[in-house]
Amino acid sequence: MAVLQELAGAWELESHQNFEAVLVELGVDDATKPKCLRKRPTAQIEVEGTSVNLKHTGPDSTVEYQIRIGQDFELTDPHSMKVIPMTANVEDDKLVYRAKEKIADSVDYVSYEIIEEKMVCTLTVNGASCKRIFRRM
Structure with a gap:
């Protein structure tokens, strides 16, 4: 489980791909989307x-x-604040969470992996996927 040790540390969002499509699937309203797209969260x-x-x-x-x-475990969706029952595993050098059951407008799948010294977080909601790319702080 070397991937877990590689993920350890402090990370800052650098960029994202297709995040707006995931926000739509999460039910984020049009007025809130621009703010979500500008945020630069950190991960520890x-x-x-x-x-x-x-x-x-x-x-x-x-x-x-x-x-x-x-x-x-229970994951709290930061946009909807819904609590989602998930299972965590390591698969193909990724830390992966999968929803135990489908909950409307909530995250189905999350993965974290290291690609070229960046942490890439993939989120899937209702079939829409995005990548959020973090750099080490």
Whole structure:
């Protein structure tokens, strides 16, 4: 599970691809979308064995959750504030969360991986996917 150690550290959003499509699927209103697209949140990831503590901090909120690989946990969607039952695993050198059940207007899939020294977070909602690219701080 070397990917977990590679993800550990402090990260800052550098860019995103197709994020607006995911915001649409999350039900974010048109007035709020531009603000979401301008935000540059940070992520702090701490790893101890198979336990991962993730803290995402933006200008309006902080979301923190602890996961253990192979176990269920609850993810709070930062846009809708819905609580989503997820399962976390390591697959193909990625930290992956999958929703245990489909919840309307909420995240189905999240993955974190390292590509060319950047952390790439992929989010999928109702079939729309985006990539959020973070640089190490």
